[in-house]
Amino acid sequence: MSAQKFLTDVENSVVPVNSHDKVLRIAFIYMDEGLWCGTGMLDVIKKLHAHGWSFGEGKLRLNCTLDLFYLAQITAAIYHSSNQIEGIFLSPDEFNTFYTEHHALLHPSAWRAYYSELFLKQNTTAGFYRLPDLQDLPDSDSPLDLPRKRSHVGGGPHATKLPRWAYNIARTYLRQPLLPLATLTDIALSMLEATINRLRKAHPSVRPYSETQARFWLEYMGARYFGARTRSKAPSRGAWDENHFGVLAAQGAYDMYEWEGKYSVQLWEASWERSGVVEPDVEDGMWKSEVMWCGWPDGGVGAYAWWRGWEGELGSEEEIEFLAAVAVEETVGVELDKLDLAVRSHILLGVMQAAVKTGLEREDLLQELETGMVQSGRIREERAGLWLREALGVMEPYVRIWEGVWPDAEKRGKMLQQILVENGQLFARWKASPHLKEFSFVLGPRVEG
Known part of the structure; x- marks a missing residue:
């Protein structure tokens, strides 16, 4: 059966989609166009x-x-099967050959x-x-379309795990001066x-990471970023862009x-x-x-990295855990009437307090937060209220156990950390x-002033 006939039949429910192989074949057909147009596999996932x-x-x-993940694997296999310079690509009709060749x-x-x-079962994942x-x-550990000339055991x-982690730390240093x-x-x-x-x-086969390796990559990224900010100088606007490690690696x-x-x-x-x-x-x-x-310009390399799945929409566990711990540390000893609403962690602490309150008290506090956020220059006036309501919706289920009573600093610090670890989207570090x-x-x- 041709690819077009197969796709027509499954889209019209003539042929049931009841196996991994059939979903894979559908995705392979969609990727024939999706990989080179639009937003790549993100368009394909929408169709699926x-x-x-x-x-x-x-x-x-x-x-x-x-x-x-499977769309990213299909894309990697397509690149392995193709000769872009010569314009040689597998057609959608060659799925069986493709699957056999790249079954692993x-x-x-x-x-x-x-x-x-x-x-995988985490809500955010x-x-x-x-x-x-x-x-x-x-x-993904080599530049896109420029394979390394020799294999590497080490x-x-x-x-990419430690370089990506160190990159996130360096970006945090640029953005958060507290x-x-x-x-x-x-x-x-x-x-x-x-x-x-x-x-x-849980997975003993996963390779451990030494302090030597971790500090090497911190120093490597630090040479590029740690000297880029002083306490008397605000970070450049580019420091606030989303993390694009995958694009830079590509x-x-x-x-x-x-x-x-x-x-x-x-x-x-x-x-x-x-040790040490x-x-x-x-x-x-x-x-x-x-x-x-x-x-720059990179001839589309950045776009292809995004289409191939080299950029996550949310960071790894070690990245999110780090950001959550930093946010908690930034709020230690901060009085609620002294929140700096130019700082994300302070804003989130304020939202968590609003989630504990009810009625008019909650509305008054949200209005104070909205006014302060807008005045700090972090967000436009027309968007601030919605931002706070969305953050409130994330936090409210967690704080119901407090039954309207604002707890001591230790308890609220632990709760803030849990919320942020389980809802890394609140950091908005990734596209x-x-x-x-x-x-x-x-x-x-x-806005520094």
């Missing part, structure tokens, strides 16, 4: 879900991350090598596209250790194997067995990166799909 088609079953049915990437259980089930927690997407199946770099670093390292240990407890802005300039593979791999930071064992100047940044029905919590840069 409109028909109720999903790669997941039971509690994983219509799971945004799981379904987009596409079979019904392929997701288990990339995602832990617990991570089900509702937002998130990158894998067990290993990288295929090819870095393993998750070479905490010193040493405090941010301590929070980052402790949250990384906690999340990695938790993951390894452009070649970062080399995921830059550590080879200081460490041998053997020492890099073994560093987790040693291990001294480098490679002579300076002996190694030269093969990766070059293509710069959301244009098809996403969730509210966007993006704020503008602070």
